[in-house]
Amino acid sequence: KNQVEQSPQSLIILEGKNCTLQCNYTVSPFSNLRWYKQDTGRGPVSLTIMTFSENTKSNGRYTATLDADTKQSSLHITASQLSDSASYICVAHTGGFKTIFGAGTRLFVKA
Amino acid sequence: ETGVTQTPRHLVMGMTNKKSLKCEQHLGHNAMYWYKQSAKKPLELMFVYSLEERVENNSVPSRFSPECPNSSHLFLHLHTLQPEDSALYLCASSQDSTGMNTEAFFGQGTRLTVV
Numbered sequence: 001k002n003q004v005e006q007s008p009q010s011l012i013i014l015e016g017k018n019c020t021l022q023c024n025y026t027v028s029p030f031s032n033l034r035w036y037k038q039d040t041g042r043g044p045v046s047l048t049i050m051t052f053s054e055n056t057k058s059n060g061r062y063t064a065t066l067d068a069d070t071k072q073s074s075l076h077i078t079a080s081q082l083s084d085s086a087s088y089i090c091v092a093h094t095g096g097f098k099t100i101f102g103a104g105t106r107l108f109v110k111a
Numbered sequence: 112e113t114g115v116t117q118t119p120r121h122l123v124m125g126m127t128n129k130k131s132l133k134c135e136q137h138l139g140h141n142a143m144y145w146y147k148q149s150a151k152k153p154l155e156l157m158f159v160y161s162l163e164e165r166v167e168n169n170s171v172p173s174r175f176s177p178e179c180p181n182s183s184h185l186f187l188h189l190h191t192l193q194p195e196d197s198a199l200y201l202c203a204s205s206q207d208s209t210g211m212n213t214e215a216f217f218g219q220g221t222r223l224t225v226v
Contacts, residue, residue, distance in 0.1 A: 004153070031213075032213070034214070041219070041220075041222075042217075042219050042220070043113065043115070043201050043203070043217025043218050043219055043220050044154075044201075044215075044217050045113065045217070046214050046215070046216075049214065089153075089154070093213050099156065099213070099215075100153075101153040101154040101155075102153055103151065103152060103153045104153070
């Protein structure tokens, strides 16, 4: 069964601290994996995309990693800011129209 | 802004009403999507249109009826909905629906409440 599991479900950190969000996927065939950021009341916005041959991809303070052998991905946020408060969604694409969404991690950054 | 515009942003409707959600994309994309997002649940894909043809219908009840008159516009017609249909409905578009050009650009969503 194709599925994407994210952890933790929610996370609270202090401004300026780093954090890492986890994503485990069971998807076959595997095409690519994306991380999206969804601010409250808005649609998701893509942060990174990685294929099975890529191990890491950065976008500013966001760094995503991918281990295709263990089928795990992580999103590391460096020097968090209040504006990082959002839901972060891991999405695995299997090709064709099949896109499997995780339930997301809700991140709260406090001053 | 993402280039995908949804209207209305909020909608409250009775179970006997008929309403429509509208989505417009200005990105020249070939694929458009409707998603349902319920609280604390993953996004659920409802419909996929590629080059104005419906290519995916994920067992969505017939009270939801999509329409894609052209590659830039997508509608979701609603009738006789149930309270459990209350959710955020997101429209998205992508360059195409396969391969690497699959980054979806989402609209702001329509927050639907069925009373």
